Amino acid sequence: xxxxxxxxxxxxxxxxxxxxxxxxxxxxxxxxxxxxxxxxxxxxxxxxxxxxxxxxxxxxxxxxxxxxxxxxxxxxxxxxxxxxxxxxxxxxxxxxxxxxxxxxxxxxxxxxxxxxxxxxxxxxxxxxxxxxxxxxxxxxxxxxxxxxxxxxxxxxxxxxxxxxxxxxxxxxxxxxxxxxxxxxxxxxxxxxxxxxxxxxxxxxxxxxxxxx
Numbered sequence: 001x002x003x004x005x006x007x008x009x010x011x012x013x014x015x016x017x018x019x020x021x022x023x024x025x026x027x028x029x030x031x032x033x034x035x036x037x038x039x040x041x042x043x044x045x046x047x048x049x050x051x052x053x054x055x056x057x058x059x060x061x062x063x064x065x066x067x068x069x070x071x072x073x074x075x076x077x078x079x080x081x082x083x084x085x086x087x088x089x090x091x092x093x094x095x096x097x098x099x100x101x102x103x104x105x106x107x108x109x110x111x112x113x114x115x116x117x118x119x120x121x122x123x124x125x126x127x128x129x130x131x132x133x134x135x136x137x138x139x140x141x142x143x144x145x146x147x148x149x150x151x152x153x154x155x156x157x158x159x160x161x162x163x164x165x166x167x168x169x170x171x172x173x174x175x176x177x178x179x180x181x182x183x184x185x186x187x188x189x190x191x192x193x194x195x196x197x198x199x200x201x202x203x204x205x206x207x208x209x210x211x212x
Contacts, residue, residue, distance in 0.1 A: 010133060016209045020109045023196040024208070030198055032066035042069065045079035049086060055118070064110065064200045078191075085184050089177045092122040094148055098181070099188045100132040101152040108192035109208030110200045116211045129212050144172050148181075155185050 038061050046065055047057050061069075068075045088095070096119035103112035116129055131138040136150035147168035151161050161169075161182070170178060202208050 010130070012133060012209070014107065019107050020202075020208050023107070023199060024109060024202060025199045028063070028067060028199050028201055030067055030070060032063045033069045035060055035066070038066065038069060042072075042075065042079070045076060045083070048083040049079055051086075055121070062203065064195060067198055067200065068194070081187060085180070085187060088180050088184070089174070090180055090184065093119075093124055094145075095184065096122055096124055097128075097132060097145060097148050098152050098185055100129065101135060101149050102156075102185060102188040103192060104133050104135075104209075105152065105156055106189060106192035106196070107209065108196055110195045110202060110206065111188065111192045113202060113206035113208045113211045117206075126212055143168055151181060152185055155182060156189070 043061060046061050050057060065075070065079075068078060085095070086092075090098075096115060099115045100112065100119055102108075103115055119129055120126075127140075131140055132149065136146045136153060141149065147165050151165050151169065154161050154165060166178070169181070173181070
């Protein structure tokens with residue numbers, strides 16, 4: 001990853017505590033399915049996603065996933081797509097740059113906090129995570145890294161990549177990766193919307209948008 005620093009007095013442009021109170025609230029809007037009611041095949045899908053993220057297998061299924069299980073067909077679709085993306089053509093560290101930018105721009109506490117942990121696991125350091133909050137305009141990125149972040153910004157703003165951003169990404173990525181990128185960004189935008197709307201509780205060790 002590129003080098004550089006971010007000012008210690010970084011201003012996110014919004015009140016983090018107020019945002020987390022708004023989208024986490026007093027607890028989830030939908031009660032999650034009990035652990036004992038998750039079938040073996042669904043647990044294997046969860047394991048596949050965790051394996052792709054480099055996370056250890058755990059006995060219990062996270063509350064967010066158990067909430068989505070209230071819609072079994074959607075749950076399986078999301079887990080299968082998650083497994084594809086975590087084992088996709090885009091390198092893990094580049095994937096996490098994009099996901100973190102999505103999470104920050106969507107002001108998604110759960111997604112941001114979880115993916116800071118994943119980003120650290122795949123090699124992004126604290127300085128890079130901090131710079132993600134500033135986005136593509138921050139100093140210290142390589143041209144390719146800046147294009148990844150700018151691509152997320154453009155997809156959220158204009159719903160399409162500019163020619164300039166496409167051309168930079170196309171210097172390093174093959175056609176499959178270029179196809180995968182907007183799919184990946186869209187997937188994590190959708191995840192942020194669901195988590196924010198259902199008021200998924202922050203798990204232990206995930207402080208949400210304050211995490212670096």
